[in-house]
Amino acid sequence: MRMTDYPPALILLVGVVLLPLLKGRVRWTVAFALPVIALADAWAVIQAGTDSFVPFIGMQLNPVHVHAATPVFATVFAIMVLGGLLYALNQKRESELPAACLYAGGALGVLFCGDLVSMFVFWEVMTLGSTVLIWAGRQNDSYGAGMRYFGMHAAGGVMLLMGIIIVISQRIHAGDPNPLEFRHFDAMVDSWSTLSWQSGGMWLILLGMLVNAGAPPFSSWIPDAYPQGSPSGTVMLSAFTTKTAVFTLLVAFSGVEVVIYFGLYMAIYGVIYGLLENDIRRLLSYSLVNQVGFMLVGIGIGTRLSIDGAAGHAFAHIIYKALLFMATGSVLFATGRTKMNQLGGLYKSMPVTMWCLIIGGLSISGFPFTSGFTSKSMVVQAIVNESARMAELGQPHTYLIVTWFLFEAATAGVFIDACVKLTWFVFFQKDSGLRPPEVPWNMKAAMIGFAGICIFLGFFPGPLYAILPYKAEAADYANVVFSIDHVMVMLGMLAFSGLSFFVLLPLMKRTESITLDVDWIWRRFIPKFWHDVATPILQQLASVQKLLLDFLPGNGSSDAGSMPTIVRRRLPGSWAVSVPVFMISAMLLLYLVIYFWLLPAQGG
Amino acid sequence: MTPGERKAARIAWAVGLLVLGAIMLVDLGVHHHAHFEGDGLSFDTLPEFWPLYGFGATFVLLIVAKTLAVALKRKDTFYADD
Structure with missing residues (x-):
C-alpha cells in the first residue's frame, strides 16, 4: 500500500506512543517533525485525491477521503499543532504532548473521513485527547471541568452515534449502495419541515455536532473547560473541537436554515457573556463561541461564498484565537493571574505580549487589514447576496436582513470584548505593581509567528482563498473586500464601538464574578x-x-x-x-x- | 492615578478623539452602497451611519449585558464546592 492510502492522522497518533518514550531534544525534535510530516502527507493525499477503503461487516469504511473543505482545515490544523508545540516547548507536564497529539490526531482524522463510522471513531479519539489535555492543566478545577467536559461530549457522542446508526439503517433499507458515506444531508435543507420520526437520525447527528460546536444550550462547556488547561494546553484546546464540528457541519448540513439561528444566538451570547467576564481566558472562551457562531451562520446560508467564508474564517480564527490564548497564557505564565481585577499596567514589562494580543484582538474583530477582515467579510457579503437573490425570487428573507445587522453588531461587540477590554484591563487601567519579565523566547516566537500570519492574510488573502472549497468565489470577492467603502464601514463601526466602551467605562468595573449559564x-x-x-x-x-x-x-x-x-x-x-x-x-x-x-x- | 498618568490619559483621549474625528471626516467623502437595495432600504448609505451603528450597537449590548448581570451575576467561587 502507498503512504497516501493511510489517514494522515496516524502520523500524529504515532506521537502518542512515541513521545512518552523519548526525552530532551529528541522528544522535541520528534514532536516538531510530526505535524510537518502530517501536513506533507495530508497534502500528498489531497493532491492524489484517492480514496482508501477498509471492509467492515459487509460494508466499506472510507478512512481516507478528501472533502472540498479538507485542504483548508488540514493545513491550519497542522500549522496549529506546530505553533502550539513551539509555544509549549518549556512546559513541564509530561502528559501534555501525547495528549495534544491524540487530540489533534483525532481532529485531523475526522477531516479525511469519507464514512460516518470512521468519523465517529476519530471524533471520540478527539474527545479523549482533549479531556486528558484539560486534566493535564492542573488548575484549581481541572479535574472537575474535565469530567464535566467529558460528560457533555460523551452525551453528544451518544446522540451522534445513535443518529449514525439510524441513518445507516435507513440507507440500507432504501437500498443505498454506500450506506456509510459521510456526505451532505440534502433532505435537511428544507429545515423545520423535515423534523419527523423519519428524519430523527439526521437531527441527532446535527445535535451531536452542535454540542461540539458549542451551540446553545450547551455553549457553557467552552468557558467551563478551556480555561482549566495549562497556558499551552488551552492554546491547543481552542483549535480543534469546535472547528472539527464546524467542518463536519459544513460537509453535512450546509444550507440548513436552523444552523443560522444557532449561529446567530452564539454570536450574540458570546459577546454579552464576554462583556461581563472577569477571567481573561474565560472571556476568550466566550468570544470563541461568538466566532464559531459566525461560521455557523455561513454554513446555514449555504451558498458557495458563505461556505468559503465559514471555512476561511475557521482558518483565520484558529490562528488568531490561538494567538489570543497564547498572549493570555503568557500573562498567566508570567504573573500566575488571570483575573482582570488583579491585573493592569503590564504594558511596561510585557510589550511583545501586549502587541500580539492587540493584533489577535484586531483580527478577531475583522479590523481592516487583518485576517478576520478578509475571512469573515465573505460570510457578511454572502448574507447580502443571498438576501438579494431571495428578494428577486419574491421569497421571504427578512430574517437574513435581521441576521446581517445583528451579525455586524456582534462584530462590533467582539471588538470591545476581546480587543479593547482585554488590552485595557490587562495592560493599562490601574497599575497592579506587577513587573514580570517577558515570557521565554519560544512563547514569544510562537506569538510573533501567528501575529505575522494574521497581518499577512489581512493584506494577502490569496493563498488562503486558493485552498477554500470554492476558491473561485472567494477570489472574485477579493476586489470587494479591499474597496474603500468596505474598509470605511469596518473602520468607522469598530472605532466608534471602542468609544462606547470608554464612555461606559464606569459600568465596566471588574469584580470577581461569573455569570450564570444554562449549566x-x-x-x-x-x-x-x-x-x-x-x-x-x-x-x-x-x-x-x-x-x-x-x-x-x-x-x-x-x-x-x-x-x-x-x-x-x-x-x-x-x-x-x-x-x-x-x-x-x-x-x-x-x-x-x-x-x-x-x-x-x-x-x- | 499619578499626575503623569493623568496627563498621559488626557493625551490618549485627545489623540483618540482626533482619530475618530478623522474617520468621520473621511467617511463623509466615501460613497457607501446600500446592502439591501432590493428591499428599498438605503439608510446604511447615510453619512456617518456606520460610526453611529458601531457606537449604538455596542452601547446597547453593554446595557443588555449589565441588565442581565443583575439576575445572573454571582461570586466566582459560586461553584467552588462542585
Whole structure:
C-alpha cells in the first residue's frame, strides 16, 4: 500500500506512543517533525485525491477521503499543532504532548473521513485527547471541568452515534449502495419541515455536532473547560473541537436554515457573556463561541461564498484565537493571574505580549487589514447576496436582513470584548505593581509567528482563498473586500464601538464574578434537587424497603434499616459523566424502540 | 492615578478623539452602497451611519449585558464546592 492510502492522522497518533518514550531534544525534535510530516502527507493525499477503503461487516469504511473543505482545515490544523508545540516547548507536564497529539490526531482524522463510522471513531479519539489535555492543566478545577467536559461530549457522542446508526439503517433499507458515506444531508435543507420520526437520525447527528460546536444550550462547556488547561494546553484546546464540528457541519448540513439561528444566538451570547467576564481566558472562551457562531451562520446560508467564508474564517480564527490564548497564557505564565481585577499596567514589562494580543484582538474583530477582515467579510457579503437573490425570487428573507445587522453588531461587540477590554484591563487601567519579565523566547516566537500570519492574510488573502472549497468565489470577492467603502464601514463601526466602551467605562468595573449559564441546571439545580428533595423521599422509602425485605424468607437479619443503596452515599465525582450519558442513552433507546417497532406497524 | 498618568490619559483621549474625528471626516467623502437595495432600504448609505451603528450597537449590548448581570451575576467561587 502507498503512504497516501493511510489517514494522515496516524502520523500524529504515532506521537502518542512515541513521545512518552523519548526525552530532551529528541522528544522535541520528534514532536516538531510530526505535524510537518502530517501536513506533507495530508497534502500528498489531497493532491492524489484517492480514496482508501477498509471492509467492515459487509460494508466499506472510507478512512481516507478528501472533502472540498479538507485542504483548508488540514493545513491550519497542522500549522496549529506546530505553533502550539513551539509555544509549549518549556512546559513541564509530561502528559501534555501525547495528549495534544491524540487530540489533534483525532481532529485531523475526522477531516479525511469519507464514512460516518470512521468519523465517529476519530471524533471520540478527539474527545479523549482533549479531556486528558484539560486534566493535564492542573488548575484549581481541572479535574472537575474535565469530567464535566467529558460528560457533555460523551452525551453528544451518544446522540451522534445513535443518529449514525439510524441513518445507516435507513440507507440500507432504501437500498443505498454506500450506506456509510459521510456526505451532505440534502433532505435537511428544507429545515423545520423535515423534523419527523423519519428524519430523527439526521437531527441527532446535527445535535451531536452542535454540542461540539458549542451551540446553545450547551455553549457553557467552552468557558467551563478551556480555561482549566495549562497556558499551552488551552492554546491547543481552542483549535480543534469546535472547528472539527464546524467542518463536519459544513460537509453535512450546509444550507440548513436552523444552523443560522444557532449561529446567530452564539454570536450574540458570546459577546454579552464576554462583556461581563472577569477571567481573561474565560472571556476568550466566550468570544470563541461568538466566532464559531459566525461560521455557523455561513454554513446555514449555504451558498458557495458563505461556505468559503465559514471555512476561511475557521482558518483565520484558529490562528488568531490561538494567538489570543497564547498572549493570555503568557500573562498567566508570567504573573500566575488571570483575573482582570488583579491585573493592569503590564504594558511596561510585557510589550511583545501586549502587541500580539492587540493584533489577535484586531483580527478577531475583522479590523481592516487583518485576517478576520478578509475571512469573515465573505460570510457578511454572502448574507447580502443571498438576501438579494431571495428578494428577486419574491421569497421571504427578512430574517437574513435581521441576521446581517445583528451579525455586524456582534462584530462590533467582539471588538470591545476581546480587543479593547482585554488590552485595557490587562495592560493599562490601574497599575497592579506587577513587573514580570517577558515570557521565554519560544512563547514569544510562537506569538510573533501567528501575529505575522494574521497581518499577512489581512493584506494577502490569496493563498488562503486558493485552498477554500470554492476558491473561485472567494477570489472574485477579493476586489470587494479591499474597496474603500468596505474598509470605511469596518473602520468607522469598530472605532466608534471602542468609544462606547470608554464612555461606559464606569459600568465596566471588574469584580470577581461569573455569570450564570444554562449549566447551572446540571451543576447546581439537579444536584440540589437530588440532595434536598429526592434523597429525603428515598430515605422515607427505606422503611418500605425494610418492611418488604423482612417479609422475604431468610432476610430477617438483613441490613434493611439502612438507606437504600442508591442514596447511601453522596453523588460521586463521576456523576458528571454517568448521569447525562445514562439519560441521553435511555431517551435514545426509547426513540429507537419507537422508531423500529411502532412506525413500521403504522406503515411509516 | 499619578499626575503623569493623568496627563498621559488626557493625551490618549485627545489623540483618540482626533482619530475618530478623522474617520468621520473621511467617511463623509466615501460613497457607501446600500446592502439591501432590493428591499428599498438605503439608510446604511447615510453619512456617518456606520460610526453611529458601531457606537449604538455596542452601547446597547453593554446595557443588555449589565441588565442581565443583575439576575445572573454571582461570586466566582459560586461553584467552588462542585
